[in-house]
Amino acid sequence: MTTEVLTTTGAPLLQVRDLQVTFTTPRGRVRAVDSLAFTVEAGRTLGIVGESGSGKSVTSLAVMGLHRDAEVGGSIALAGQELTALSEKELSRLRGRKMAMIFQDPLSSLHPYYTVGEQIAEHYRVHFRSGRAAARRRAVDMLGEVGIPEPARRAGEYPHQFSGGMRQRAMIAMALACEPELLIADEPTTALDVTVQAQILELIARLQQERGLGVVMITHDLGVVARVAHEVLVMYGGRAAEQAPVDALFADPAHPYTRGLLDSLPRLDDSDDEPLRAIPGSPPSLREPAPGCAFAPRCAQAAAGTAQDRARCADVRPALEPYRSPDRLVACHFAGVPADAAGRTPANVPVPGPATVRPQGTDPDQEVSR
Template identity: 55%
Template sequence: MLAVHGLHVRLQTERGPVPAVRGLDLSVDRGESVCLVGESGCGKTLTALAVLRLLPSPPLEIAGGSIRFDGRELTTLPPEEMRRLRGRRIAMVFQEPMTALNPVFTVGRQIAEVLEVHLGTPPSEARRAALELLEQVGVPEPASRIDAYPHQLSGGLRQRAMIAMALACAPDLLIADEPTTALDVTVQAQILDLLARLQRERGLGLLLVTHNLGVVAQVAHRVLIMYAGRIVEEAPVEALFAHPRHPYTRGLLASVPYGVAEGTRRLPAIPGTVPPLEAVPAGCPFHDRCPEVMDVCRRVEPAARRPGPGVTVRCHLF
């Protein structure tokens, strides 16, 4: 359904253009959940915004590659056609609902507007549909919450309202950018259960952007690990957790605090930070943080290898 090939996103700076996403390949089938994972600054959100052609331009632009949705090339689609597609067949749940929702309109009005604009639904029917959507996404007492403003709702309820808005037109593809950020653990689990249930019931494709590997284990079919604008490993979720290959993937999994009793051991951490876009090192971009670095890693960027079925990894170890 979604096929991204060789995507390049470029950032214009005072010192000239800087690559932000470099040669990314990604696909999502109907009914499939794909997770894009990496630390902050890896390019995950830029990838999601590029798919929807929502990159702020300037300073960002799609500099190359192909984004095809149901066989249609999105990078060359006229703006008006892209607007009709966005929200109708491809929807997005943004990272922070308090900034994504309009503070001066009720959540019911904002959900109804999606139906009115994309489907031509009369206002009275759109309001009834908005009420049903709030109920479907688990908002308690939706009849009273439909006329609430975003600031009157908790973080979890705002996120549910965002999901209701995204699902209003029954899209084929849902992109969720860190949908559980800043929510407490119980609410995180509820939101993830909701997304997984809706994805199964509606058969929609789900592209989930996250840095939380617990989220990945709960909802993903396939996982793509991203570092410094590159996909460094791709694998089915079971294979990734059972046999992570790239040192960065192993470092991320080792840093997950599951099963660590208080005082039993120190939680491992990956040394250093993701390099800024303008200072990505030569060779493998992870080499200055890698515990298994070799001399070739500092000189030559590794090509994509296929060490197992459905598995792709960029590492000189393979």
């Protein structure tokens, strides 16, 4: 299989370096992704976690070369081949064949006028120049492999005749029909019921194991990340907040945002006795990026620091630096310092002052955006 080719080149399956994605809008330029770097190895899953505007979906579209109107800077290498230098024609030969993507809403990626089987077969024929009969057989095989009962009959049905879970299976069948090495899954289970989500996550894990797929799983759900990812990239405001192996991230979150997210989640294994520890405020607007840390206005750590600390968080962008072990990176001036930072440094007395401090006793989510 194709993974053997990779091991001979020695390059990771996907290597992204210094990725920048900039959109030009009528109201100015927006840098949606900045200074992002990550790798995905064959057979591994990278989970990218973030909220709306964090840049996680923009990143996946950039890797697929699907941003027509954006400037994409930096380097994206698939099995050693640089993608940013390729023409649209060369890219379209790779898309589907070497890397494939599945989306949150399968209906938007399936054509309503063609049967599911025709669409998978078409995809296969384009990349392998096979005959119609062979492509048709391939489509039925793939539908069977992703767990669709009676695949020969279902191949002749239209997308609207499939349920949500079955559509997502069909989309996975189409994505994997040409044996790609990299699968990018952008919130693949967000629109599905939880019992169906469990089925789809299991399916992706099985196919990954059988085929040695590298997977990028983009999600807002930390539970999904904990279930499927080997490595995790936490994004905030278009940048990496933290990158770590999955166990280390959940056991010892280094960035105050990661810690805040984990603390704020209602959990099945929680006693519910105390109020949730909510993160104040809302995710930042990319139109007016802060000069310093994008999370600073919502950060408990920054708020508990001295006036000097707060100024540093607000004005100086923290670099992504190793944290405790070489495979962990975090972008925070005060990474790993306990959040109740009152005793952080001997001379640390919280000073009232700068705008990052909220008046006591008022509710946190009160700033109007713009």
